[in-house]
Structure formats: structure tokens, C-alpha cells
Amino acid sequence: MEASLSGLHFPCVSAQVTELTVEGMTCGNCARHVTEALRAVPGVEHAAVGLETQRATIRWKEQPNLDAAVRAVKDAGYDAAPSSEHGHEHAGAKSQAQVWGINVLTGVLPMVILMVGEWVFGWHQQGWFRWLSFLLAIIVQAGPGAHFYQGAWRQLRARSSNMDTLVALGSTTAFAYSTWLLFTGSHGHLYFMEAAAIITIVSIGHWLEARVSSRASSSLRRLLNLAPQAARRLNESGEETEVPAATLVVGDRIALRPGDAIPTDGDVIEGASAVDESMLTGESLPVEKKPGDKLYAGTVNLNGRLVARVTATGEQTALAHIITAVERAQTSRANVQRLADKVSSIFVPIVIVIAVAAALWWGLAPEHARAVHAWLASYLWPSHAAQSAFIIAAAVLIIACPCAMGLATPAAIMAGTNVAARRGILIRDAIALEKAGQITAVVFDKTGTLTVGKPEVVDVASLDGDVKDLAAALARGSSHPLSQAVARLSSAQVPLTGWQEIRGSGVLATVGGEVARLGSLAWLRENGVQVKDKPSALGVAKGTTLLATITVRDTLKAGVAEIVNTLERSGLKTFLITGDNRETAHLIARQVGIPEDRVFAEVRPERKAELVRKLQEHEKVAFVGDGINDAPALEQADLGIAVARASDIAREAADMILLKSDIQAVPESLGLARATLRTIKQNLFWAFFYNALGVPLAALGFMSPVLCAAAMGLSDLVVIGNALRLNRWRF
Secondary structure (H helix, E strand, O other): OOOHOOOOOOOOOOEOOOEEEOOOOOOHHHHHHHHHHHHHOOOOEEEEOOOOEEEEEEEEOOOHHHHHHHHHHHHHHOOOEOOOOOOOHHHHEEEEHHHHHHHHHHHHHHHHHHHHHHHOOOOOOOOHHHHHHHHHHHHHHHOHHHHHHHHHHHHHHHHHHHHHHHHHHHHHHHHHHHHHHOOOOOOOOHHHHHHHHHHHHHHHHHHHHHHHHHHHOHHHHHHHHOOEEEEEEEOOOOOOOEEHHHOOOOOOOOEEEEOOEEEEEEEEEEEEEEOHHHHOOOOOOOOOEEEOEEEEEOOOEOOOEEEEEEEHHHHHHHHHHHHHHHHHHHHHOOHHHHHHHHHHHHHHHHHHHHHHHHHHHHHEEEEEEHHHHHHOOOOOOOOOOOOOOOOOOOOHHHHHOOOOHHHHHHHHHHHHHHHHHOOOEEEHHHHHHHOOOOOOOOEHHHHHHHEEEOOEEEEEEEOOOOHHHHHHHHOOOOHHHHHHHHHHHOOOOOOOEEEOHHHOOOOOOEOOOOOEEEEEEEHHHHHHOOOOOOOOEEEEOOOOOEEEEEEEEEOOOHHHHHHHHHHHHOOOEEEOOOOOOHHHHHHHHHHHHHHHHHOOOOOHHHHHHHHHHHHOOOEEEEEEEEOOOHHHHHHHHOOOEEOOOOOOOOOHHHOOEEEEOOOHHHHHHHHHHHHHHHHHHHHHHHHHHHHHHHHHHHOOOOOOHHHHHHHHOOOOOOOHHHHHHHHHHHO
8 A cells, every 4th residue: 555645646736725715605506606706717727615614725727816716706796805724624614504503593583483473373463463573574684684685685796696596585575565565554464474484494404504514524524634733853863842743844753652643644764563544545454564664644653653754744745635636526516417507507587587477477367376276276285375476476486496406416426525535435526426327347457456466477488597587687677567577587687788668568688699579479479489379478589589488477366356246246347458468368357257258468558548449339438457558548438447556647547546455446436436426316306306396386376485495495405415325325
């Protein structure tokens, strides 16, 4: 695992990061609008907006332009200012819940008094209660209602509309109509209770949403809190001094006692201990550390004293890169969300038109409206609600709030990426998550993916001892695992000139005036060497004469056959691509359970992407690899998965990075992606179904404004609750 976290990054990580404090966001749609506004600012590489924290984090491709970012947020209808505090904090989530909590407390008592007076004691026609209702409704309008009116006003100034617009219009309609009746002395029914209930019940929904949403981001907050705030720095004489972790610089020496959380990345220079890396990698077993091994911020030293030299701080640590990846995934948008975004953007104006049309119908043709209502009541349910044109309009406005539609995808993505991070799976973005849920075939690279990646020579078919010296000398300059295995055959020095490596084939050099080659038998044959087909990976030749065949075997990783079997049982086809000869490739395929007709052997690196492209004509392909040679195939595949010890280039090309050792997480990551995509579709269905059913029922007089407000809040909780079920997902 030492090589798996060091240098971990996705290609979009930037050192230029700024934060804005954003005011006026009340729901998931608000956060989405702010995010879109910021991402449209020239020079912005990535923007993440937290509804709970009321903050926007912006990563820039070039020099930050805070004025442009603030202006974009204000143009979207919200207030923004550069944040004076940097870093991540949880206090914002608490304050957001507290704001809604205060609104709920302010609105519940007046609402309860009005409900009891009307529904229990029947005081609604008594003069004193009518005026008391007016005063109590004003308290709710001026207190909790101010939040919605401010939001609606901001959107109006930005020539836009959102959920606040609908709530404000609905409550104002009921309140203004009732005020007009009260001051004109009319004895008609007053709707002060409905006006107060709309605001209060929606506030309750937001309060519950804030509390439930904070659970959805719990894993990310745990990551944020992993690294301690203090460290024990050693001076030149070896004395320990406790200092803020933020003051550490590369090259500092720090002391770690048993039980200490590690404050930053570093290399062990003294001592030995076991370190718990489970929160970063998902691995439950501690990792033994000794001088020369790497340590990572946020992991825990268990049982020995260590001295480490700091190698990375702040945003350069592996933990910071992981947090960045999780945050980006949670704030990105899947393609399936685009439909919801388009519908939400035009939904509010359409609903206002429907509300006005319903009001005109009930106001100008009440007999016809009541007749239709009565006819439908025989099929639906009896409704005794007063059917005033204004109240019908208010009900339509409230039931149509598209908040659940806006929450459907982000809530599931947040929950899914949090679960993945806890299990050592990093997902680039929501599109990668969506693609992972559509995969039908998994292609494995062999070396370092299915196998350990440290092959050993098991046989040299030659009677000439000098061949080993020649083969080792040829192999010594190559970093390929097969070459490294051959290089260990001998330490003898053989004079070579013109050494070069042919990627995916072998190496060659001039020895005593002749060209000597070490490589695959197929490559040797292409260069005129007389060879016979043998189950050997490599051959050594001088000129056109084969001197020896070398059998090299790589050990399979533990549990590979079970992993392949799991994928096959889940309906996924498995394939093997390797540069090895056919005999070796088919032997590996038989051992792990991959059908031989799905094996591609003797494949040069540049052809891997071509083969993936060919498979994509019939399948949605995931490619699992770890080497530099795998980067083109990782890019070409519908989904690129880089395993733990992947090279930096492979990680940059991948859609997913598995921090766990080996490939045990491949079926788990695909299964979780499928579950997340299924949850997104469920959420979108229920959000669309809720609005499609609720709006006509309200327009036909079957739902009162109070019931509509409750249903709207319930729809938000259903969407978030369904997303949170992913926390209990088991593979």
C-alpha cells in the first residue's frame, strides 16, 4: 500500500483555492444554482457549494478573480462575500439547522393556537378570534416568513424564481385574501391559519432536511477531522515541542507516540510500529511501518514510537487529495440529473400559470369547478375543504415546490460517494458513478492487476551458462517486471552498446558486433529468429539464433478467482488482456475462471485501447489496470479503474481509484455504483410522480394548502431517506 497513496491525485487538483460565504440558500436547488453560476465564471476549474456550511469552495485554473465570483453569485440571486476563515468546519451545518429550528419554534405556537381555535373550538367566526388570527399570522409572516420573502426577493431581482418564490406566493395569497376579507367586514372564511401553517410546515421540512442531510455527509466530515490540529516537532537536539500542525513544513521531524493520529504525510526515519490506515484505505488490518516506509495524515500510530520526516503538508497530503476527490464527486452532476435540472428551471413559471388558471376557473366558473370536483370525488375521496379560488391557487403553488426534484440526484451521489470513501474507493465524479452503474463487461490487465506483479524465473532452457549473464545484462536497464525478474539471474557485467527498449516487446543491444535480443517469442520471430511455439514468456537471441528460452511466472493475487466468479454471477462478462504469450494467458484465464474466448494475448500496449474500443461496439466496458501502459485503455474504456499500486499516469486516466490492496474492491465498487444509480432513478421517479400527481389534485380542490405544505416537506424527507439507505448497503 506504500505506493498506492503517495502522490495520489486526480488531474483537476489546483493549489489556488478560495472560499466565499454565501447567504440566502435554503434548499438543494439553491446550492445547485450557485454552483452553476460559479462554474460559469472564466478561470474557474471547479466549484463546490455546501448548503449546510453556506460556503462555496472555488479552485482556479489561473489567477483567482474573487470579484467576478461574487458578482456571479449575486447575479444568481444570492449574497456572497470572500470568507475570512479558511479550511473546513462543521459549525456551518449546525448554524443552518439552528436557523430553521428558530423559525420552527417561532411558527409552531401561533400555528397550533390557530388550529386549535378553528378545528377544536370552532371560534373562526367570532370577531375577537378573527383579529387574534390576524395578529398571530403577522408574527409568522414577519418571523419565519421573512426567510422566504427575502429569498423570493433576491430571485426576483435576478429575474429568476425558486422554491422560496412558490412558498412566498402561496402564503401571501392566503394572508392577503384573508386580510382583505377581515378589513372589509366580510363574513367569509379567513385563511390566516393556512397562511401561518404553510410557512411553519415548510420550515419544519427544511429543519428536518438540514438534520438528515448532515448525516449524509458524515463520512466526509470524518475524513476532514482525521488529521490532528497539533504535532510534536523535534528540534536539532531531539527535544519535542508541541506545535500547530499547520506550521509544519517539509523536512521537519515529528515524533509519534502510540495512539497518536498522524498530522501530515511523512517518511519513517526511526522506530517501528503498526499503523491503522483503515479510514483512508478501507483495510482493516494494521500496516507494519519501519524506517523508509511512508506515513499518511489521518492514520493512527498503534503500538510503537516513530520519528518521521515531513514530506507533504496541507493540500499536498494524500488525505487532502482524497477529501478533494470526494468533495468533487459529491458536487458534480450526473447526466441523469440534466433532465431534472431542465424541468426545474421551467417548472416554477409553469406552476404559476397553472395556479392562476385554477384560480380563474374556481373564481369565474365556480359551479363548473365544483361539478368536476364532485364527479372526481366519487372516484378519489370526499373533500370538504373550502374551495376558494385564492386558496386553490395557494395550494397549487405550495404542492409544486420542486425541491425534491433538485435533491433527488445530489442526495444519492453524496450518500454513495461517502459509502465508497469509507470502503477505500475514490470516485472521480458523478458521471463516473453513473457510468459504473451501466457496465456490462470488465476487462482486466494481467500483470500487477490479476497477478502480484513480481514475476520470477522458474526455468532457463539452455546449456550455456553465459546466456544467463547476457540475458541479465540486457534486462537490467528495463523497469518492466519481466525484465527485472531476468535481471536477477546474474550480476555479471556484459559490455553492451546501443541498448534500447521496444515497449511491449523486449530489449535489444549490440554485443560483439551482433544484435542481441531479449523479449517475447513472437517479437523474436518477427525479427527473423527461428523459434518454436513454447509456453515460455521470453527468449534470448543473437542475430537470428535463439540461445535460450526463459520461463517466467507471476503469482496470482489471493482471491482473484472468487472476484471473477462474483462478477460473472452478477451478470458481467470478464475479459483478460495481456502482452504474454497465448499459453501463459490461457493458463491464467483457466485459473481465475475467465472463458478462453475472452482472452487477448500478446497484445502490445498501444493495441489495448484498440481492443477496448472494439469491445465497446457491443458492451459497456470497464478496464482495470495499474501501469503506465494502461493509461490509453483506461481513457478509452467507458469506466477506467486504477488499482492500489497504480502509476500516477494510470490514476489520472482512471474514473475510479481503489485504495484497497489488490482488486477485491472491483465488484464492490461496481455493485455500489449500481445501487447508487438505482437510488437516483427511484428518487427522480418519486419526485416527478409527486409533482405530477399533486398539482392537478390541488388544482381540483382535493388538497388544502396545509396538506400541500406537509406533503412537500414529506417528499424532501422521502428522497433524502431513500438516499441514506445506501449507508446500509452491503455487497
